[in-house]
Amino acid sequence: MKLTLKWSSFRCAFAGLVDLLKTQPHARWHLLASVGVVGLGLGLGLTRTEWLALIPAMALVWVAEAVNTAIELTCDAVTRERHPLIGRAKDLAAAAVLLAALFAVVVGGLVFLPRLIG
Numbered sequence: 001m002k003l004t005l006k007w008s009s010f011r012c013a014f015a016g017l018v019d020l021l022k023t024q025p026h027a028r029w030h031l032l033a034s035v036g037v038v039g040l041g042l043g044l045g046l047t048r049t050e051w052l053a054l055i056p057a058m059a060l061v062w063v064a065e066a067v068n069t070a071i072e073l074t075c076d077a078v079t080r081e082r083h084p085l086i087g088r089a090k091d092l093a094a095a096a097v098l099l100a101a102l103f104a105v106v107v108g109g110l111v112f113l114p115r116l117i118g
């Protein structure tokens, strides 16, 4: 089996990341929150276990936001007319971001609150 790396795929993925940050205001909030969490975590000297909880929680929010944006754009490419299924698809994609963000807040609270008020 031949293993090959397609560098153009990395270029496309990076372009998607830049697109996300340029066009999605929520992504900029995620960036601010991620920088804040990492800065606070470094300042408080979090343990490896605490980082192992925080990193997937943050990553999930980024992944959900990217997929949500992709779904929104795909829906808009299919039709700009109102359609109940498009509405549901967009609402469900937005729900994925909301769920990821809520769970990230819970994880952040479990990690940081005992250190900040304990």
Ligand SMILES: Nc1ncnc2c1ncn2[C@@H]1O[C@H](COP(=O)(O)OP(=O)(O)OP(=O)(O)O)[C@@H](O)[C@H]1O
Pocket: 026, 072, 079, 080, 081, 082, 083, 084, 086, 087, 088, 090, 091, 094
């Ligand atoms: N073509 C459509 N048919 C039916 N409902 C739609 C359609 N487009 C948007 N909606 C409804 O409007 C909501 C907002 O859609 P929109 O495409 O403006 O995304 P958004 O909330 O502005 O997303 P973001 O702020 O992340 O870009 C959707 O969640 C959906 O309920």
